[in-house]
Amino acid sequence: DEIGQLSTAFNRMTSELDSAQRAMLRRHRELAALNAVANAVNAPAPLAETLERSLRALLDTLDLPAGWIFLLDGEQIQLTTWLGMPLEIGRREVATALHGCPCTIALTDKQSVVVVPLPERCPMREGKLNDAREIASHVTVPILARDHVLGVLGIASADTHTFSADEVNLLEAVGQQLGIAVENARLWDDLREKERVRGQLLEKVIVAQEEERKRIARELHDDTGQAITSLMVGLRAASDTSEPATRTRLDTLRDIAAQTLESVKHMARELRPALLDDLGLAAALERYVAGYRANFGLTVDLQMTGFHSNGRLSSEVELALYRIIQEALTNIAKHARAHNVSIVVERKACAVVGIVEDDGRGFDVRAILESAQDESKLGLHGMRERAELVGGRLQIESSPGAGSSVFVEIPI
Missing domain, CATH: 3.30.565.10 (Histidine kinase-like ATPase, C-terminal domain)
Incomplete structure (x- = not known):
């Protein structure tokens, strides 16, 4: 009847409105999480502090209890940030990360991994959250920069539900944000190290140049200067005992030697003034x-x-x-x-x-x-x-x- 049709339509509209509201709230939460991480990433701070603030902002926005970030350093994996769980669990995770842990797929295949229920070999089974609840599930996503894996981001939950596709997509987007932050930080570190080495080399070059300038200036003053002075004395002595025509030529040579001596002294002062x-x-x-x-x-x-x-x-x-x-x-x-x-x-x-x-x-x-x-x-x-x-x-x-x-x- 008409009342039944209206009731069915009303119920359907109510259900659709409820679904739309939930979707809007979920989208709002996702945007809030991305914005919180972006603010943490863009704030000027050392990399370790940036990663910790990003992870904390993500957990707070999504109302999740714990998370971690591992970064690759060559062939080794290092625990960089760990929130909401005892550190010992993270150390066990490092010990098993490259030896059969399901999360290894995030490193090797660049794929996200949702782990629920926890397998026996998972280090998470052996510990609890800081609030004493047991870990029931977790998800690990790769931290990527230009399609290169730089590490992994993990989030743990005390609930046994499987992380939804939307939640995994959100975490993957966060992983890409973190990848950019990690790559930029490493590029800056490399640049600073190159500048430091360049500065050291430049300093050594300048010191060597100054030492060489000092040596040459000393030789010009002591050796060359004395030799020219001796030459001038000899020319003067020869001039005093020579015929007038020869004396004129010797005096000219003596004047040239005197000018050369002044030039040598000037060069010595320019190289390294005593x-x-x-x-x-x-x-x-x-x-x-x-x-x-x-x-x-x-x-x-x-x-x-x-x-x-x-x-x-x-x-x-x-x-x-x-x-x-x-x-x-x-x-x-x-x-x-x-x-x-x-x-x-x-x-x-x-x-x-x-x-x-x-x-x-x-x-x-x-x-x-x-x-x-x-x-x-x-x-x-x-x-x-x-x-x-x-x-x-x-x-x-x-x-x-x-x-x-x-x-x-x-x-x-």
Whole structure:
């Protein structure tokens, strides 16, 4: 009859509405779980902390009691995160993970595994949850990145129900999120290690260069300089006892030798100024700037504060500052077409600051640094690397037509 048909239709509609509501709640829970894990993964933190926060967020959102994360390290599997169960169960899981455990399929075949009921060889049978309930079922999904297995994510339950396909799909999506986090963390670790090794190698190269500079400068000063001086003395003696015509030629040769001696001394100072080792940064820079003014005809203002009332800086910091300022002045002489240069070096309580400015034609800093051909970038990178090797930072500011400035700060 009509009432019966209406009742049947109403019951069907009620059932469909109830199913739709359950599906909506399930979908909402899945999205909440994915969002919680995404927030944990995207937060800046070490990998172990990221994995623990991700697992905790997943368990809290899905209202599940326990879970774990294993990561592969070569051929070995390592327990990384373990929540809701005694650690000893995890250690037994590691011991059996590659020896017949059903969860091995997640590692070898990249397939999720739902284990219910627990087989006799499953380590989960031998332990309980932290709340004393027994583990009745668990699911293990692979942690993947670019189709490579990096580990497994496992979730345990005290209920004997089989995890649904939707729940497994959700956990697989979480496994992919974790895979991206693990891969990114390892890439960053590799990059940091490469940077550390590169820094060590660069430091060794710079130390070797400075030692070689010192050796060559010493040989130029002691051996070559003395040889030229002896030659000049001999030419002078020969000139005093020679005929006028020969004396003129000998005096010319003596003048050439004197010029060569000055060039040798200049080369020795450029390679490694003795003043830097003997008297420190202030004296070495004052001497260098005086020669720079004479050689290039520029107006150079040098101001150094905080050096006379304090002890010397470490040799590494003095050398780094000297070379950075030297390179900056060399670049100005080569490229800037400047008339005036200002150098300020200030020693503060915790750092020493150096600023080199010029009124030259300027340049596009980014274009130079990104150029594959321009050799100028090597000098700019070299200054920055010298600063970083002693824990400092270097900033270069310039634009076409507006001069340039080099700022360096090194902690002391």
